[in-house]
Amino acid sequence: MTGKYVVSVIVLVAISLAGCSQKEQKVPLEDVGLVGSLSLDYIDEDQMKLTVAIPQYSKEAKKQTQIYSVVTELMSEGMVEIEKNSHKKVILNQLRVVLVDEESARSGQATKVIRSLYRNAEVANKVLVAVVKGNAEEILRAEYPDKPAINFYLSDLLQAKMNTAFNPNTNFHDFMYTQTNPVIDTIMPSIEGKDGLIELNGVALFDEEKMIKILSPQDALIIQALQGRKKIAPLYLSMNHESYGKEILLLDLIHSKVKIKSNKNFESPKVSITLKVSGTLAEYKGARERDLDKKEAIVKLEKDIDAEIKRDIGKFLEKLKELKVDPIGLSENFRMYYNGKWTTEQTKEIISKLEWDVSVEVTIISTGTLK
């Protein structure tokens, strides 16, 4: 009996004491502006132009999205500025996409901003990032008459899909992971505004904090294949064969498997890479078109494709060696055998001395249903 009495007294006291607490200023949902995308443009070393896109739910408004821009030194200060202009409380909880222009990526400013956003508890870790060729603000401000509102359009575009799988689909976690992991360098997709649409057209490669180069989709495909992704984008190859001349083909890759082994030698590092891919020959244009219903011809074609891919990988690794960056994480295969703390310098050293031995095995599973 006493127990119940005590409980009811405590509950009563708790309820009435709650009245003494200060009234919390809670903002109702309709007064909140949820930032969907955010862009960053380089002005000078200290200043940047911050642009946010907030979906417009009012039916009277002519446009679907409201855009605000401010020039600021600090991310959070910019958000306060934007709030002053907006009729709503601006929050970042629903942030999906962050765009940075090429210059801020090259200067390292973008990295700092993403770092500070990553620290922010209200921002999710799955926010996608991309580099914009040209002005990032323009992408948000431009009109896309036949597309959904910019926030949805951008986040759908940057989400990994099969056809654009060369797109490395980098989110905050990936970005910070590759930034802070000494064995791997950051990559992120690069986009460009064409009139009425946004094009994914390459991959920005970072050397530590700064972007150094934009790679072609073909190179990005190699990165993904060597990173061990099982499903990758269709492979487009244009070969110049000695006896058959120019050939163009598209391989729908079904499965890819990679094995990378290092020789564990830090003085003269060498990796052996075995890449096994299987897929369907979706299209072929060239001199061999008539023979491809024969098993031997297919086997011969496979061999030729092997050689072609091998050459591509070789060329790409040569490029990395020159730039001293490692977006694939090849040096992980050396770190695994190293006792002590691994540093970025060691990765650079390994990559600059790296030798390789690539073997590629392509299997064409089918050529379609026509004989």
Next chain:
Amino acid sequence: MNTDKRKVLNGYHVVFLAQNLIIGTGLLSLPQKISAVGYSQWMLPIVFGIMATITLWPMIWINSKYPQENLFSINEKVLGKWMGKIVNSLFIVYFVFILASLIDNYMLLMQTTALAEHSITLPIVFFLLVLVYIVNGGIKSIARFCIMSFFLTILLLFFLRWSIEKGELSHIFPLFNFNWTELEGAMRKGFMSILGYELIMVYFPYIISQKKAFKHTVIGVWISITIYFITTLVSVMYYSEWQLKHIDYSVLNLLKAGNLSFVERIDVLGVTLWIFLVLSTTAGYLWASKKSLESLLSKSKHYHSYILVAAVFLVMMIPIEREYKEKLFENIFYVSFLMILWPLFLIVVHLIKKKQVR
């Protein structure tokens, strides 16, 4: 048959009591606490498990010498009435502080992730009320609550799926990549998160088959160790060493790694489900402190738990700076090492006394 009325804990009760009293908020920050050893941290839970098994043995031994007594009455028997009472009152203070630290830790987490714009005083009050409700049901109700919370929260392991997919298993190499000072630091900070099994000394007299108590508790401890092991292993796979060291509550971010079309923030789901784990752990400690108070006052009353809870609430509301508070709560865990070693001391005194009697 008066004595047998107290014996309420079956074998599986003992297993889950041991298992669930261990996992409080400790698991959430474990990867960060033991990050001094870098990627090799996935081995540490196993070491902790072995240490727990070894230190469990003296606890069971001293209890089996006094099968009808709990830790506090053993204290009084072994050390004499007055000495025992002094020690027991110290235990009460220790329990109150450890409770305050556990709840404070969890509520702070709740505030940063789920209730960002609210004050947490009211949630704390409600938490304490539920706690008292569970504890007043006795040790069997706590054991049942432990079983329930185990099955409710074990499902969270499923959310590790995406991080496993994305992670690199090669991070676990090279094995033993640390030096002694790093290991020492990680052990000191990490061992706190497996505390909880020492409460067996308090609920031992309630166990039906006391001969098997050691076996059952060890099973419980190793279930928890397995969960710890999986979590640290996945963290090692998913994060870079820098992230392991710098992300608070990185386990929550592991839950967030996935994409579910119908839930946006799985971490909030995780945090709120975690309340079961925190409730079961704190219920164990509150019950133990209640027993301690009972032995001090030599009588058993329901309102004891209200007094204790009020004390816990007061400790949490002490208007001192966050910094000192955190330091206080951190140091209270070092006292736990004393509690782990306490049975050894009791054994020594017990053996000396026995010799004297002869």
